[in-house]
Amino acid sequence: MEYHHFMQSAKHLTSDQITQDVIDKYSRYVNPTQVALLKIGGFDHVESQASGCIVTDIEGNNYIDCLGGYGVFSLGHRHPAVIEAVKRQLDLMPLASKTFLNKPLADLAEKLAEIAPGDLQYTFMCNSGTEAVEAALKIARMATGRTDVVATIGAFHGKTMGALTATGREQYKIPFKPLIPGFVNVPWNDIDAAASAISPKTAAVIVEPVQGEGGIRLPHPDYLPALRELCTQHGALLIVDEVQTGLGRTGKMFGVEHWNVAPDIMTLAKALGGGVVPAGACMATPDIWDKVFRVNPFIHTSTFGGSELACVAGLAAIEVTLSDGLVEKSAANGKYFLEKLQSVCQQYPALLVEARGLGLMIGVEFASDDVAKLAIGSMVHNGVIAAYTLNNPNVIRFEPPLVITQEQIDTVLQTFTASLEYATAILRSLEEE
Numbered sequence: 001m002e003y004h005h006f007m008q009s010a011k012h013l014t015s016d017q018i019t020q021d022v023i024d025k026y027s028r029y030v031n032p033t034q035v036a037l038l039k040i041g042g043f044d045h046v047e048s049q050a051s052g053c054i055v056t057d058i059e060g061n062n063y064i065d066c067l068g069g070y071g072v073f074s075l076g077h078r079h080p081a082v083i084e085a086v087k088r089q090l091d092l093m094p095l096a097s098k099t100f101l102n103k104p105l106a107d108l109a110e111k112l113a114e115i116a117p118g119d120l121q122y123t124f125m126c127n128s129g130t131e132a133v134e135a136a137l138k139i140a141r142m143a144t145g146r147t148d149v150v151a152t153i154g155a156f157h158g159k160t161m162g163a164l165t166a167t168g169r170e171q172y173k174i175p176f177k178p179l180i181p182g183f184v185n186v187p188w189n190d191i192d193a194a195a196s197a198i199s200p201k202t203a204a205v206i207v208e209p210v211q212g213e214g215g216i217r218l219p220h221p222d223y224l225p226a227l228r229e230l231c232t233q234h235g236a237l238l239i240v241d242e243v244q245t246g247l248g249r250t251g252k253m254f255g256v257e258h259w260n261v262a263p264d265i266m267t268l269a270k271a272l273g274g275g276v277v278p279a280g281a282c283m284a285t286p287d288i289w290d291k292v293f294r295v296n297p298f299i300h301t302s303t304f305g306g307s308e309l310a311c312v313a314g315l316a317a318i319e320v321t322l323s324d325g326l327v328e329k330s331a332a333n334g335k336y337f338l339e340k341l342q343s344v345c346q347q348y349p350a351l352l353v354e355a356r357g358l359g360l361m362i363g364v365e366f367a368s369d370d371v372a373k374l375a376i377g378s379m380v381h382n383g384v385i386a387a388y389t390l391n392n393p394n395v396i397r398f399e400p401p402l403v404i405t406q407e408q409i410d411t412v413l414q415t416f417t418a419s420l421e422y423a424t425a426i427l428r429s430l431e432e433e
């Protein structure tokens with residue numbers, strides 16, 4: 001049995017004892033209900049290290065990471081180019097003084113402007129997806145002088161107050177009401193509903209190119225172009241939330257490129273930090289930037305955002321994505337994976353509704369969320385990390401690193417099929433009781 005670095009500090013403890021200790025501390029100091037749920041789901045293992053597509057626990061068990069940190073690990077875990085850039089920067093200056101100019105920030109902003117869709121040119125750096133969305137909402141309000149925001153049902157934009165108000169699931173919002181006035185959630189993929197919600201007070205429409213936490217729900221081919229058109233007609237801004245879809249996840253560098261849509265504002269996070277450093281970004285056009293930052297360049301700021309460390313990680317992540325053809329790999333591997341999952345769906349019509357996705361952002365919809373949970377538990381037991389989507393527990397998502405190999409995909413497919421057999425056997429035994 002291999003003992004990893006943090007076990008060395010507790011050599012006298014077995015891995016079981018360490019696991020129990022961590023569970024106890026979670027129960028006492030972190031989140032008792034969360035740890036209880038992790039136990040039920042079979043996720044009560046202590047992670048110890050990770051590399052590429054593989055996460056290893058303290059007992060030395062390996063798992064293929066098909067959750068990919070909800071889209072964080074597009075490059076895999078600890079990509080050498082990102083690690084090297086970050087290590088070099090650590091020895092120079094990890095965090096910005098916030099007084100002088102910061103070269104990694106300048107270089108990353110230039111690179112983002114080069115690859116971003118449409119006229120997005122300026123970047124505000126922050127540390128997470130929800131912060132990127134907060135920035136987008138504030139920028140939209142200030143640039144338009146309007147207050148209201150149209151978002152979609154099932155959308156996930158984060159859990160700080162503004163992003164939460166735009167998020168489209170009541171369960172997460174009710175305890176915190178009143179939230180920000182002037183926001184409305186309209187049905188996804190319904191352009192008429194968006195058209196009737198938009199008014200002269202609408203500052204922005206915010207939308208994910210593919211709803212991630214909503215259950216990997218794809219837009220109709222004309223939905224995003226029609227939203228673009230609607231915003232232009234009404235003088236509202238189109239905010240595209242690419243926090244999960246951005247940087248190759250869907251088989252294009254940005255999700256909106258599938259429909260040739262140019263947003264006014266775009267948010268990024270997750271994969272932007274190369275799977276090594278937290279990083280978020282909000283980008284907008286020069287005209288919008290001028291309206292927000294010209295008079296007061298400090299109208300929206302972040303102490304940690306745009307640190308040298310995050311920016312060198314971001315630059316390395318984009319360089320690897322481009323040089324290693326990860327966007328193309330995502331498209332090709334995603335097609336292979338999705339087709340196989342679609343044939344699994346045909347084999348198990350009583351359990352599975354459909355498999356859908358774009359690139360390596362794939363969801364399998366189950367007929368019942370209980371069966372989905374059984375399948376997830378069985379998969380983790382057999383060495384594959386998967387999870388359901390936050391706003392739609394009927395859907396298991398497959399969002400592995402874009403560097404996943406076909407061999408690893410085949411292993412995941414075998415494990416998934418075995419989990420369906422397991423669920424079938426459990427259901428049969430329940431029926432017989």
Ligand SMILES: Cc1ncc(COP(=O)(O)O)c(C=O)c1O
Pocket residue numbers: 070128129130131133156157158159208212213241242243244245269270
């Ligand atoms: C589309 C989208 N926007 C925003 C967020 C919030 O990001 P974070 O959890 O980094 O705040 C998420 C997180 O899953 C997301 O998927």
